[in-house]
Amino acid sequence: MTSAQTFVIIGAGLAGAKAAEALRExxxxxxxxxxxxxxxxPYERPPLSKEYLRGEAQREKIFVHPEGFYVEHDxxxxxxxxxxxxxxxxxxVVLDGDQRLPYDRALLATGAQPHRLKIPGADLDEVYELRTVADCDRLRERxxxxxxxxxxxxxxxxxxxxASARTxxxxxxxxxxxxxxxxxxxxTQVGGIYRDIHADHGVRLMLGTGVEAFEGSDRVERVRTTDGRVxxxxxxVVGVGxxxxTELxxxxxxxxxxxxxxxxxxxxxxxxxxxxxxxxNARHPLFERLRVEHWSNALHQGPAAAxxxxxxxxxxxxxxxFFSDQYDVGMEYTGYAADWDEIVFRGDPATREFIVFWLAEGRVLAGMNVNVWDVTEPIGALIRSRSVVDVRRLADPDVPLAELVDGVAA
Structure with missing residues (x-):
C-alpha cells in the first residue's frame, strides 16, 4: 500500500479507532x-453502564486513545x-453539503442504535436511553x-x-x-440466577409483563404495564436492545x-x-454466521478488517x-449458544462462584465463568475442539478443563 492511497473509516467507535491504529501499526x-x-x-461503551455511570471513573478513562494519538499518528x-x-x-464517501471524499478502501463501522418504545408517553421528560457518552452524562447527573x-x-x-443504580x-x-x-x-435456568442476584440486592422485578404507557404531566410519573399494574x-431508563x-x-x-x-x-x-x-454479520468457521454486539468483537474485528x-x-x-459486572458478581462468556440441549454446572451456582456450559449433542457451544477467573482459554479450546465431552468430568471442578480437550492444547 502506497502513500497515495486513502482509506476512509466510517464510524469512530471502538472498531473504527482500533482499525485506524492497526493500519499505522x-x-x-x-x-x-x-x-x-x-x-x-472514540470512546468505549462498557463503562457507560458501570463505573463511569456510577461516578467511579473519570471521563478520560473511557477514551480509546489519549487525546493526542490521532494527530501523532496522522x-x-x-x-x-x-x-x-x-x-x-x-x-x-458523500458528506454533508455534497462534499465528496474519495477512497481506495473503506471500512463501515457505524455501530448500532437503540430500539425506541412506541408507546404513549415515550417522549416525556425523565425518560432516558443509554448508548452515547452524552446519554450517560445526563443519566449520571440524574x-x-x-x-x-x-x-x-x-x-x-x-x-x-x-445494578449501578442500586449501588x-x-x-x-x-x-x-x-x-x-x-x-x-x-x-431460563441461568437467567434465574441473575433474577435472584438482583432480588437479593433489593431490586423489584416485574417479569412476564410489558409496558403499555408512561404517564405524567410534563415528566414521567408512572409506568403502566400490560397486565394493568402501575x-x-x-x-x-429504556434498554430494549x-x-x-445499516442504512448507509x-x-x-x-x-x-x-x-x-x-x-x-x-x-x-x-x-x-x-x-x-x-x-x-460475518462468516465464522464454527457458527456459520455471527453478528456480535459486544466490546471484544469491536476491539478485535476492527483491526482484523484493517x-x-x-x-x-x-x-x-x-x-x-463478553463480560458483565453486576454488584459483586463478575462474569465472562465465551462462545455462542443459540440452540442447546443441555446445561452443565461446574461448581454450585448458589455460591456465585461457578462455571456453566451450554452443550448440543455432547459438544460445548459456550461457557460462562462467574467469579472464577483465568479459564477463558481452556473454555475456548473446548469449544474449538468440537469434542464430545464426558459430562461428569466437565462438571467436576477437580478435573482440569484442559484434560477434557481432545487433541487441542488449552
Whole structure:
C-alpha cells in the first residue's frame, strides 16, 4: 500500500479507532480518515453502564486513545461528521453539503442504535436511553439526585444499569416480558440466577409483563404495564436492545441481512468496502454466521478488517466473548449458544462462584465463568475442539478443563 492511497473509516467507535491504529501499526503510510458522528473522540461503551455511570471513573478513562494519538499518528479524525452516502461506483464517501471524499478502501463501522418504545408517553421528560457518552452524562447527573428508577428491559444494559443504580442507593424496579433477566442469551435456568442476584440486592422485578404507557404531566410519573399494574417513577431508563446501523450500506447496494453481510475476511459485497463491529454479520468457521454486539468483537474485528484492507488476507475466526459486572458478581462468556440441549454446572451456582456450559449433542457451544477467573482459554479450546465431552468430568471442578480437550492444547 502506497502513500497515495486513502482509506476512509466510517464510524469512530471502538472498531473504527482500533482499525485506524492497526493500519499505522502495519506500516500503512497513506491517508487515513476517521469519520465520527458524535462530537467526541472514540470512546468505549462498557463503562457507560458501570463505573463511569456510577461516578467511579473519570471521563478520560473511557477514551480509546489519549487525546493526542490521532494527530501523532496522522489520522484525520473528523468528529460531528455527517455521512450521507457511499458512492461505490465512483469510490467516494458523500458528506454533508455534497462534499465528496474519495477512497481506495473503506471500512463501515457505524455501530448500532437503540430500539425506541412506541408507546404513549415515550417522549416525556425523565425518560432516558443509554448508548452515547452524552446519554450517560445526563443519566449520571440524574442518578446522583436519587429517586425511584424504573428500568425497561432486563438484558445486559438494563441489568447493569439496575445494578449501578442500586449501588448508588436508588429504588429500582425492572420490567421485562421475559420470565427471567437475560433469558434470550442465557436461558431460563441461568437467567434465574441473575433474577435472584438482583432480588437479593433489593431490586423489584416485574417479569412476564410489558409496558403499555408512561404517564405524567410534563415528566414521567408512572409506568403502566400490560397486565394493568402501575409503578410510580421519578425516572425511566429504556434498554430494549439495539439495531445495527445499516442504512448507509443498504443505500450503497451492499448485501444486508441482520447487519451487513461480510465474508470471513470482513469484505462486504461492495468492491473494497469492509465492515466491522456491531453491524458486521460475518462468516465464522464454527457458527456459520455471527453478528456480535459486544466490546471484544469491536476491539478485535476492527483491526482484523484493517489488515485485510491492506491485503494481508487473514480470516477472522475469534470466538465471541463478553463480560458483565453486576454488584459483586463478575462474569465472562465465551462462545455462542443459540440452540442447546443441555446445561452443565461446574461448581454450585448458589455460591456465585461457578462455571456453566451450554452443550448440543455432547459438544460445548459456550461457557460462562462467574467469579472464577483465568479459564477463558481452556473454555475456548473446548469449544474449538468440537469434542464430545464426558459430562461428569466437565462438571467436576477437580478435573482440569484442559484434560477434557481432545487433541487441542488449552
Amino acid at each position: 502495519e506500516g500503512f503510510d497513506g491517508r487515513v480518515v476517521l469519520l465520527g458522528a458524535e462530537d467526541e473522540r 489520522v484525520e479524525l473528523r468528529t460531528s461528521a455527517a455521512v450521507r452516502g457511499i458512492d461505490a461506483a465512483t469510490r467516494e 442518578l446522583s439526585q436519587g429517586g425511584r428508577l424504573v428500568v425497561i428491559g432486563a438484558g445486559w444494559i438494563g441489568a447493569e444499569v439496575a 448508588l442507593g436508588l429504588d429500582v424496579t425492572v420490567i421485562d416480558p421475559a420470565a427471567v433477566p437475560l433469558e434470550r442469551v442465557l436461558g 409503578v410510580d417513577a421519578d425516572l425511566v 439495539v439495531a445495527p446501523r 450500506a443498504r443505500a450503497a447496494g451492499a448485501a444486508v441481512d441482520n447487519g451487513v453481510l461480510v465474508d470471513d475476511r470482513l469484505r462486504t459485497s461492495l468492491p473494497d468496502v469492509f465492515a466491522a463491529g456491531d453491524i458486521a 489488515r485485510n484492507m491492506l491485503g494481508l488476507d487473514r480470516p477472522y475466526d475469534r470466538l465471541p466473548y
